[in-house]
Amino acid sequence: MKLNTLLTTALFWLFASGTAMSQSYAARSPQTARLGSKPHMLRAASPSKTMAGYEWPKTVLTETPAGELSSGLSKSMSYFSYDGASVNYATSNCSVGALVKGTDGSYYLSEPISQLYSPSWLKLQVLKGDTLVARFPQAVYSEQNDEGAEVLYYAFPMTKYMVDDGWGGTTPFLKLDTLADGKTVKDSIRFVLRNDSLLQLGDDFIGLVNDDLL
Numbered sequence: 001m002k003l004n005t006l007l008t009t010a011l012f013w014l015f016a017s018g019t020a021m022s023q024s025y026a027a028r029s030p031q032t033a034r035l036g037s038k039p040h041m042l043r044a045a046s047p048s049k050t051m052a053g054y055e056w057p058k059t060v061l062t063e064t065p066a067g068e069l070s071s072g073l074s075k076s077m078s079y080f081s082y083d084g085a086s087v088n089y090a091t092s093n094c095s096v097g098a099l100v101k102g103t104d105g106s107y108y109l110s111e112p113i114s115q116l117y118s119p120s121w122l123k124l125q126v127l128k129g130d131t132l133v134a135r136f137p138q139a140v141y142s143e144q145n146d147e148g149a150e151v152l153y154y155a156f157p158m159t160k161y162m163v164d165d166g167w168g169g170t171t172p173f174l175k176l177d178t179l180a181d182g183k184t185v186k187d188s189i190r191f192v193l194r195n196d197s198l199l200q201l202g203d204d205f206i207g208l209v210n211d212d213l214l
Contacts, residue, residue: 065102109124122206133190158176
């Protein structure tokens with residue numbers, strides 16, 4: 001079955017994809033290739049809800065979950081990428097991926113960070129009817145630090161804001177999204193699965209932070 005997927009993805013250190021439109025898996029496109037330069041870690045805003053409030057997964061789900069696999073999916077989205085020197089904010093219409101309807105009743109979306117190659121799966125739970133919800137944090141990327149230890153990065157909702165570009169203008173960037181109180185971190189994103197399309201609700205991006213929310 002061919003399934004279109006609309007979602008937003010971002011990478012907080014920073015590769016990113018924003019409100020997306022349709023996702024596919026037949027072959028890997030340039031948008032899913034690893035970028036040449038090492039990502040540069042950015043500091044997020046300091047929300048009141050810290051790492052103590054979450055259960056942090058210890059592994060990245062890289063094996064295809066058991067269930068019904070939908071392949072040949074196509075994804076379009078807005079995304080950010082940041083190499084430590086410059087920000088690229090653009091739209092992609094040819095990223096690829098897959099969706100699994102799991103035997104556990106949940107859905108799983110492949111490679112949720114569009115600008116970073118990481119063979120991981122994002123879990124979407126059924127909320128009600130055709131509405132799904134991704135609850136965060138979810139470990140979706142890992143790398144080794146200078147000491148050879150594994151460092152995990154976790155998906156979280158990000159929101160776009162504008163920063164001074166130093167040239168008299170502004171540049172879009174991302175930070176952790178918060179609830180109406182401006183302090184509590186938003187930790188879920190909803191989707192709607194209708195016919196052959198998975199649609200993300202809202203305009204958040206899916207970005208990455210470590211277990212200190214940085």
